[in-house]
Amino acid sequence: MGFEYVFVHIKYTIPPAVLLTLLYRPLFTRLDAYKIACLITVAVVSTIPWDSYLIRTRVWSYPRRVIIGPTLYDIPCEEIFFFIIQTYNTSLLYLILSKATFQPIYLRAERTQLHPLGPANPQWRYYRFLGQVGFGSAALLGLQMVKNGGMSTYAGLILAWAVPFLFLLWSLAYQFILGLPFSNTLIPILLPTLYLWLVDTLALKRGTWVISTNTKLGLYVWDHLEIEEAIFFLLTNTLIVFGQIAFDNALSILYTFPRTFHELPVLPSPYLLVRALLHPASKYDEGRIQGLQDAVQRLRKKSRSFFLASFTFQGQIRTDLLLLYSFCRVADDLVDNASSEPEAQMWISRLRAFLDTDYSEGKSSLVNEDYINLNFPAETKSALLHIPTTKISKMPLKELLDGFDMDLAFSKAEQPPPIRNESDLELYAHRVAGTVARMCIELIFCNYQSMLTVNDRRRILDAGDRMGTALQLVNIARDISVDAKMGRVYLPMTWVKEEGLTYISIVKDPRGMRVEKLRLRLLEKAFAAYESAKDAIEELPVEARGPIRVAVESYMEIGRVLRQEGYVVKAGRATVPKWRRLLVAWRTLGRKSTMRR
Numbered sequence: 001m002g003f004e005y006v007f008v009h010i011k012y013t014i015p016p017a018v019l020l021t022l023l024y025r026p027l028f029t030r031l032d033a034y035k036i037a038c039l040i041t042v043a044v045v046s047t048i049p050w051d052s053y054l055i056r057t058r059v060w061s062y063p064r065r066v067i068i069g070p071t072l073y074d075i076p077c078e079e080i081f082f083f084i085i086q087t088y089n090t091s092l093l094y095l096i097l098s099k100a101t102f103q104p105i106y107l108r109a110e111r112t113q114l115h116p117l118g119p120a121n122p123q124w125r126y127y128r129f130l131g132q133v134g135f136g137s138a139a140l141l142g143l144q145m146v147k148n149g150g151m152s153t154y155a156g157l158i159l160a161w162a163v164p165f166l167f168l169l170w171s172l173a174y175q176f177i178l179g180l181p182f183s184n185t186l187i188p189i190l191l192p193t194l195y196l197w198l199v200d201t202l203a204l205k206r207g208t209w210v211i212s213t214n215t216k217l218g219l220y221v222w223d224h225l226e227i228e229e230a231i232f233f234l235l236t237n238t239l240i241v242f243g244q245i246a247f248d249n250a251l252s253i254l255y256t257f258p259r260t261f262h263e264l265p266v267l268p269s270p271y272l273l274v275r276a277l278l279h280p281a282s283k284y285d286e287g288r289i290q291g292l293q294d295a296v297q298r299l300r301k302k303s304r305s306f307f308l309a310s311f312t313f314q315g316q317i318r319t320d321l322l323l324l325y326s327f328c329r330v331a332d333d334l335v336d337n338a339s340s341e342p343e344a345q346m347w348i349s350r351l352r353a354f355l356d357t358d359y360s361e362g363k364s365s366l367v368n369e370d371y372i373n374l375n376f377p378a379e380t381k382s383a384l385l386h387i388p389t390t391k392i393s394k395m396p397l398k399e400l401l402d403g404f405d406m407d408l409a410f411s412k413a414e415q416p417p418p419i420r421n422e423s424d425l426e427l428y429a430h431r432v433a434g435t436v437a438r439m440c441i442e443l444i445f446c447n448y449q450s451m452l453t454v455n456d457r458r459r460i461l462d463a464g465d466r467m468g469t470a471l472q473l474v475n476i477a478r479d480i481s482v483d484a485k486m487g488r489v490y491l492p493m494t495w496v497k498e499e500g501l502t503y504i505s506i507v508k509d510p511r512g513m514r515v516e517k518l519r520l521r522l523l524e525k526a527f528a529a530y531e532s533a534k535d536a537i538e539e540l541p542v543e544a545r546g547p548i549r550v551a552v553e554s555y556m557e558i559g560r561v562l563r564q565e566g567y568v569v570k571a572g573r574a575t576v577p578k579w580r581r582l583l584v585a586w587r588t589l590g591r592k593s594t595m596r597r
């Protein structure tokens, strides 16, 4: 009996596990735990018969002096622990590196020749076939090597065991394996492989584990690292990453095509996951994939705070929020970028009519698609078509349009400025942002089960409304100069007068002590609304608390920067440096809930 193998774990496999866990802890969700647990189960169950065979046939052995004793089918318990910890470490690395990726946009519809629009992405089927030929040949080679016996036995056994699994995973998830960025595929395979090669070199050198000379090829990658060991770690890490990718591929299919897969549980069963992977790519809804791609592009380009926050949402809610953002952004831009007040008014009327049709009973989605095609620019189509109206009520959307309507009063020379006093400011902020918060919360309630009563929900929605208002006040405080350039002043005229200023004087020169005083007054109001609402976040379903904190805090951080003297202005706006935004996200995610329900 000895502790050498245990020390390998203490020194080399447990420290990275602790480090990765600490790093990922604030982002760790139930779904992540489920994914890792599934993979560990498959890894342990599939490796035990193979490893047991290797040990019994003495291809592979452990001197008695290095292991503590207990075995399962002759496999030392330290070895079983190795399967678990390797799967855990590589999986965590994959999860960390793929956090920023919104995987559904990597789905590719594969139209055939018979499709009315002609074939699309025909190359994918060839890629799949080529991969299958490659993996199939490697598996056959492995079998042949085992059959030949002698020095090729161990290498053959590795190939014959691991490659059929790779063949299967490739066949199911080739689109993601090829399409995802290298940071999500190659890096999480190569980094742990290299690390384990180094650990293995040390273990073989010290004789912690021994490969029989009769069954190995006798080739080395470098001193003491047998080629078989190098292949083994490369293939097992590839299996783990391919397994995680296949999981994400299945989840992406489930979240992207709600017409085919509805009423999804937070943790989909293995049966549902396999059904999703077997759903033919020729049946993917291309329009929806396009809608999601456009939504991600819009968010990346237009809002750094919400783009960062979107990484922390997982599963269906991330898709829904992206689609909601896309709609809000497109609607806001249509009105803001109109060349005249009548044109902006026309967009608002058309958006109202679009919502009326979308929410009317028995409407056909085709009717609304025709309406969009006829009445809106082509580049806005995907945002309008995929807004998740089945999960949000009509009222906040209509009120959002009322908020845009208030903006139009700025361009009507005959009318007084729309924000005359504090109540007008509150109404405006409620309409353009309180409503957005309400819709976000409705989506959260729809996606996660909770024990909240109707009254609780109402109270949380009201708090959300106040929080949205707080964000909008920060937005106005940030943009005083930008808005003045467009001839707009969102500061209440009563406040402006109190400072001895006028609407015109601010439009002409939005700088100076008195404007700064007004900015601080606005921020004070914003932070008061924020303080009155922030505790309600801890009453949201647990999965949504951290991400909502990130969304809120990274925006409120703009307000905190504005409160400091000498803030940095870029393109007329105060900006929060990237490192500071990341720090805020990290801190808020890690914060413990004080009011768990």
Ligand SMILES: CC(C)=CCC/C(C)=C/CC/C(C)=C/CC/C(C)=C/[C@@H]1[C@@H](COP(=O)(O)OP(=O)(O)O)[C@]1(C)CC/C=C(\C)CC/C=C(\C)CCC=C(C)C
Pocket: 299, 302, 303, 306, 307, 309, 310, 313, 321, 322, 324, 325, 328, 329, 332, 432, 433, 436, 437, 438, 440, 441, 460, 461, 463, 464, 465, 467, 468, 471, 472, 475, 533, 534, 536, 537, 540, 548, 551, 552
């Ligand atoms: C993570 C993620 C993808 C979130 C998406 C949130 C979302 C749907 C935002 C819509 C944004 C939008 C374009 C709205 C149109 C009206 C508008 C311009 C509102 C202002 C947003 C500022 O965005 P941005 O800086 O990009 O805009 P401009 O530069 O001015 O063009 C707003 C300030 C409103 C944003 C308000 C929210 C996102 C609500 C936040 C509150 C919650 C989520 C609820 C908190 C919950 C509790 C219980 C307190």
